Amino acid sequence: xxxxxxPEEVVNNxxxxxxxxxxxxxxxxxxxxxxxxxxxxxxxNFLGKFNRVENNGNxxxxxxxxxxxxxxxFLEQDRTNSSLxxxxxxxxxxxxxxxxxxxxxxxxxxLSDISPKSIYQSLKTEEVYTFSHEPGYEETSILSPDExxxxxxSTRFSNKTNMAILGLMSRPYFYLTLSKFVESVYTYAxxxxxxxxxxxxxxxxxxKKNLLVIRIIMELICMILKKNLYSVLLYxxxxxx
Numbered sequence: 001x002x003x004x005x006x007p008e009e010v011v012n013n014x015x016x017x018x019x020x021x022x023x024x025x026x027x028x029x030x031x032x033x034x035x036x037x038x039x040x041x042x043x044x045n046f047l048g049k050f051n052r053v054e055n056n057g058n059x060x061x062x063x064x065x066x067x068x069x070x071x072x073x074f075l076e077q078d079r080t081n082s083s084l085x086x087x088x089x090x091x092x093x094x095x096x097x098x099x100x101x102x103x104x105x106x107x108x109x110x111l112s113d114i115s116p117k118s119i120y121q122s123l124k125t126e127e128v129y130t131f132s133h134e135p136g137y138e139e140t141s142i143l144s145p146d147e148x149x150x151x152x153x154s155t156r157f158s159n160k161t162n163m164a165i166l167g168l169m170s171r172p173y174f175y176l177t178l179s180k181f182v183e184s185v186y187t188y189a190x191x192x193x194x195x196x197x198x199x200x201x202x203x204x205x206x207x208k209k210n211l212l213v214i215r216i217i218m219e220l221i222c223m224i225l226k227k228n229l230y231s232v233l234l235y236x237x238x239x240x241x
Contacts, residue, residue: 005062015040022095026102035094045070087173093119096140108139110182113167118152135167137189153201161189161199
């Protein structure tokens with residue numbers, strides 16, 4: 001085991017109650033990303049570099065050149081009108097995996113509705129999107145080496161804890177008013193199922209958006225085989241036109 005030293009500004013932040021969570025290393029074995037859990041703004045994501053340190057034969061790593069890669073302030077002043085504010089693009093969630101050779105990340109977070117989703121975030125551009133159109137709870141996507149297939153935690157086949165109704169409730173900029181509700185969704189669908197509630201939050205296969213048609217067919221076949229016709233109708237009603 002080799003110790004890792006995190007940046008002082010992260011370790012000494014009085015609002016942090018967990019310095020790191022879900023730390024992942026990029027394919028170049030230099031860049032590293034992690035999530036710090038913060039009482040003031042929830043999950044804060046960082047990107048940095050490993051620096052090898054040798055001292056009297058002891059080896060350790062310190063993280064240098066770190067920067068925040070998630071949205072902290074949801075509003076920004078309009079440059080053309082100082083009396084107006086604009087809503088920033090939402091970036092963030094719990095980091096899960098480096099993808100695209102280290103040029104992007106997969107995360108578990110909320111982008112367009114209350115239920116957590118598996119999210120793609122580019123580190124080179126402003127692009128952010130969800131991996132699937134599931135209206136319910138779905139997170140922790142882990143992609144295959146060719147990044148065409150993946151697995152995710154999902155409640156879509158769990159009749160007792162399906163969160164789909166929340167994803168059908170349109171709430172523009174919901175994270176400005178209802179972000180705290182996400183924790184309640186997680187507790188109901190995941191934590192309580194692990195403890196006592198009947199339900200399922202197991203793995204579900206998914207495909208990246210560039211194979212949308214094949215993914216839709218596979219999802220519908222899975223639903224039909226499980227005889228979950230209600231989920232089929234619900235799913236069809238949420239597909240993009």
